[in-house]
Amino acid sequence: MLAYFGPRGTFTEQAARAFSAAYGTPDDLVPFDTVPAALAATRNGETDASCVPVENSVEGAVPATMDALTEGAPLVVVAETVLAVRFSVLVRPGVSDPKTIASHPHALAQVRHWIEANLPSATAVATTSTAAAARAVLAGEFDAAVSAPVAVQHYPLDVLATDVADVRDAKTRFLLLRRPGRLPAPTGHDRTSVVVTATDRVGALSELLTELALRRINLTRIESRPTKGRLGEYRFYVDLDGHVAEPRVGDALAALRRHCPDTRFLGSYPKAEAGRAPAGDEEFVAAAEWVASVREGLGA
Numbered sequence: 169m170l171a172y173f174g175p176r177g178t179f180t181e182q183a184a185r186a187f188s189a190a191y192g193t194p195d196d197l198v199p200f201d202t203v204p205a206a207l208a209a210t211r212n213g214e215t216d217a218s219c220v221p222v223e224n225s226v227e228g229a230v231p232a233t234m235d236a237l238t239e240g241a242p243l244v245v246v247a248e249t250v251l252a253v254r255f256s257v258l259v260r261p262g263v264s265d266p267k268t269i270a271s272h273p274h275a276l277a278q279v280r281h282w283i284e285a286n287l288p289s290a291t292a293v294a295t296t297s298t299a300a301a302a303r304a305v306l307a308g309e310f311d312a313a314v315s316a317p318v319a320v321q322h323y324p325l326d327v328l329a330t331d332v333a334d335v336r337d338a339k340t341r342f343l344l345l346r347r348p349g350r351l352p353a354p355t356g357h358d359r360t361s362v363v364v365t366a367t368d369r370v371g372a373l374s375e376l377l378t379e380l381a382l383r384r385i386n387l388t389r390i391e392s393r394p395t396k397g398r399l400g401e402y403r404f405y406v407d408l409d410g411h412v413a414e415p416r417v418g419d420a421l422a423a424l425r426r427h428c429p430d431t432r433f434l435g436s437y438p439k440a441e442a443g444r445a446p447a448g449d450e451e452f453v454a455a456a457e458w459v460a461s462v463r464e465g466l467g468a
């Protein structure tokens with residue numbers, strides 16, 4: 169079974185279906201109302217995997233996902249997928265001038281200008297997901313929902329507008345997570361995700377980043393979240409190019425771990441969008457072989 173951030177009709181459900189098609193992951197999908205609940209179902213063995221949103225090209229990280237990845241037993245990312253997001257505005261049949269418009273905060277943030285221009289008297293209300301907003305509209309709690317286009321197939325609502333988005337080409341990245349086990353094989357276009365808790369002292373973060381730069385590892389994303397322990401104490405979520413099976417990536421992770429004993433490996437997995445070719449490993453392998461031969465007394 170594959171848990172996803174639901175209820176039925178979320179963008180995450182679309183991503184979960186894309187994973188099932190591409191990776192042969194279970195196609196019996198089970199919706200959970202929150203990201204932590206979807207991840208908990210995989211942690212406790214109720215489902216084999218979970219699909220959750222992680223970041224959006226307009227609004228940035230999904231905080232609920234970042235927190236849920238570090239709180240509780242480890243899970244690892246085994247795949248990612250990127251979906252283009254365009255919204256539909258759904259209303260109960262007969263409603264043409266909604267006074268309230270509900271959705272996931274990331275969706276509201278992406279249609280703010282559209283609402284101001286087209287529904288200036290509507291008040292925006294946050295719900296747990298875009299599909300939860302559609303359900304709430306059906307139940308009469310709000311007048312309109314900003315939803316995924318597929319939501320109208322699940323909920324008997326009218327479509328007030330389609331293809332709504334302040335920013336064209338907005339994209340959301342979703343993760344497929346499992347309990348720790350065998351890692352996906354390196355493909356040459358992989359991403360590695362780790363979370364480090366940096367100590368509060370001069371240069372701590374710069375030392376971590378230097379470990380990556382020295383090994384010519386490209387940092388693709390860094391986000392911070394408070395540890396919720398002491399004020400001013402942060403966790404850094406780091407995405408980098410490469411797979412932990414590659415010597416220099418493995419080396420870099422060992423260095424991060426030396427600096428920060430509180431380091432959690434979140435996975436090495438194929439990138440959804442093949443970008444720039446990663447730096448080659450050849451010279452790192454050749455240098456390691458040279459050291460090995462020196463140690464054997466065979467080289468100088």
Ligand SMILES: O=C(O)C(=O)Cc1ccccc1
Pocket residue numbers: 173177178179180181221224253272274275296297298299316340
């Ligand atoms: O609420 C949803 O449908 C989600 O899957 C989260 C989300 C919200 C807004 C844009 C992309 C994903």
